Amino acid sequence: xxxxxxxxxxxxxxxxxxxxxxxxxxxxxxxxxxxxxxxxxxxxxxxxxxxxxxxxxxxxxxxxxxxxxxxxxxxxxxxxxxxxxxxxxxxxxxxxxxxxxxxxxxxxxxxxxxxxxxxxxxxxxxxxxxxxxxxxxxxxxxxxxxxxxxxxxxxxxxxxxxxxxxxxxxxxxxxxxxxxxxxxxxxxxxxxxxxxxxxxxxxxxxxxxxxxxxxxxxxxxxxxxxxxxxxxxxxxxxxxx
Amino acid sequence: xxxxxxxxxxxxxxxxxxxxxxxxxxxxxxxxxxxxxxxxxxxxxxxxxxxxxxxxxxxxxxxxxxxxxxxxxxxxxxxxxxxxxxxxxxxxxxxxxxxxxxxxxxxxxxxxxxxxxxxxxx
Numbered sequence: 001x002x003x004x005x006x007x008x009x010x011x012x013x014x015x016x017x018x019x020x021x022x023x024x025x026x027x028x029x030x031x032x033x034x035x036x037x038x039x040x041x042x043x044x045x046x047x048x049x050x051x052x053x054x055x056x057x058x059x060x061x062x063x064x065x066x067x068x069x070x071x072x073x074x075x076x077x078x079x080x081x082x083x084x085x086x087x088x089x090x091x092x093x094x095x096x097x098x099x100x101x102x103x104x105x106x107x108x109x110x111x112x113x114x115x116x117x118x119x120x121x122x123x124x125x126x127x128x129x130x131x132x133x134x135x136x137x138x139x140x141x142x143x144x145x146x147x148x149x150x151x152x153x154x155x156x157x158x159x160x161x162x163x164x165x166x167x168x169x170x171x172x173x174x175x176x177x178x179x180x181x182x183x184x185x186x187x188x189x190x191x192x193x194x195x196x197x198x199x200x201x202x203x204x205x206x207x208x209x210x211x212x213x214x215x216x217x218x219x220x221x222x223x224x225x226x227x228x229x230x231x232x233x234x235x236x237x238x239x240x241x
Numbered sequence: 242x243x244x245x246x247x248x249x250x251x252x253x254x255x256x257x258x259x260x261x262x263x264x265x266x267x268x269x270x271x272x273x274x275x276x277x278x279x280x281x282x283x284x285x286x287x288x289x290x291x292x293x294x295x296x297x298x299x300x301x302x303x304x305x306x307x308x309x310x311x312x313x314x315x316x317x318x319x320x321x322x323x324x325x326x327x328x329x330x331x332x333x334x335x336x337x338x339x340x341x342x343x344x345x346x347x348x349x350x351x352x353x354x355x356x357x358x359x360x361x362x363x
Contacts, residue, residue: 032288164286171282176289193252193287213251222248 002029004148004180005050005068010059012045012204019045021204023059029147030176034191035184036227037201043184044081046201047150050182051078063148074103077146081153081184083133087126091119091136098140110143113173117165131162138166142173149174151183155191163187167194192223200230207234244285252287256295264304264315265326272317275305 005027012020020042027033027050035043048054049061052072061068063076085094095110114121117135119128128136138154154170155163171194174181185191188198192212200208208230215226244259246252263269275296276284282292296313299305303321305313316322341351 030290032290167286168283171286171289172279176293193246193285193291196288196290213253216249216251220249222246225248 003027004029004064006062007049008060010049010056010061012049012054013057018204020049020056023204023206025199025206025209027148027180027182029180030178031196032170032174032176032181032194033183033197033199034188034195034223035182035199035201036186036188041201042204043201044152045204047078047152047182047184050148051076051150053078075146076148076150077141077144078150079137079141079152079154081156083137085125085133085137087124089125090122091125091128092121094125094136094140095121095143098143102144104145106143106145109145109173110139113139113142113169116172117169131158134158134162135165135169138169142169147179149179149181149183151181153184153186155185155187163190167191170194188227189222189224195223198223198227200227202231202234253291253294253298256285256287256292257298260295260299261304261325261329264322265329269315271315271319271322273315274311275313275315277312
């Protein structure tokens with residue numbers, strides 16, 4: 001299996017707080033991976049690290065055998081969990097702006113996704129509903145022909161119809177033969193059918209990394225129950241100490 | 242709309258059962274073309290890798306066949322579909338009879354019950 005991203009003993013501190021503690025992780029090509037864990041467990045920091053937006057205090061982060069730097073942005077598409085568009089743009093203008101910023105941006109694909117998600121091209125970003133802004137955000141992200149898509153909470157705060165649309169957009173417009181998707185999420189029950197693998201984080205540490213089929217085949221439960229049992233067993237261990 | 246999956250069985254397995262059910266009921270006819278992997282994945286809301294595995298396993302079971310450049314088709318071989326139906330029937334009955342025994346019913350008692358049900362439905 002071809003490894004795309006390789007992290008070795010990554011430590012990241014914000015001041016004296018350790019956001020990531022000794023994280024070692026391999027991400028293969030062509031997988032859809034869910035990143036789960038409580039708030040503050042290090043999911044966003046891990047995604048930013050892989051996107052080259054943060055540098056580790058120690059350890060190494062490599063993409064395709066080379067150290068991850070800010071320049072890796074040309075092959076990795078990162079979608080933050082904040083709404084940081086220029087609100088005076090129309091959807092069309094936003095697409096044009098993205099085209100000027102990213103070499104791998106495919107305008108036709110962007111329009112196709114926006115249409116697939118039923119958002120009018122001529123509407124102003126500021127007049128869009130939260131759901132439609134979520135749709136536009138995923139559209140301009142997936143319109144990049146990147147090797148890896150890093151999505152920070154793509155479903156968070158959106159209603160079920162929008163979540164369903166975004167799921168379908170993800171399946172329709174990514175190619176699992178060559179592209180990898182890593183997304184952080186709290187909606188594990190809903191997102192599980194989209195995933196090949198799940199990474200569970202807690203307190204800046206990866207406590208489990210498993211294939212969804214294995215969880216169901218070997219443990220005989222769905223990802224949600226598996227995760228709950230991980231946390232319960234973890235807490236019991238903590239009590240013994 | 243996306244479908245709901247049972248929690249205790251791999252999703253690909255549930256999709257295989259779903260397609261086998263469609264074939265046995267005739268919703269998918271012998272020789273009929275299946276949607277592309279991507280289309281079907283979008284329709285039911287699962288990862289394309291999962292759907293790829295489903296199609297591969299159906300092909301290994303010889304229930305579907307892939308024609309180069311054209312996609313996947315349900316087998317035209319009626320014997321294979323009949324064999325599949327018989328096999329599923331046997332499986333259902335075996336599981337059922339295991340439950341019957343586990344709850345302490347006798348097979349005769351249950352057969353009588355089933356016959357009455359059958360008569361009601363006719």
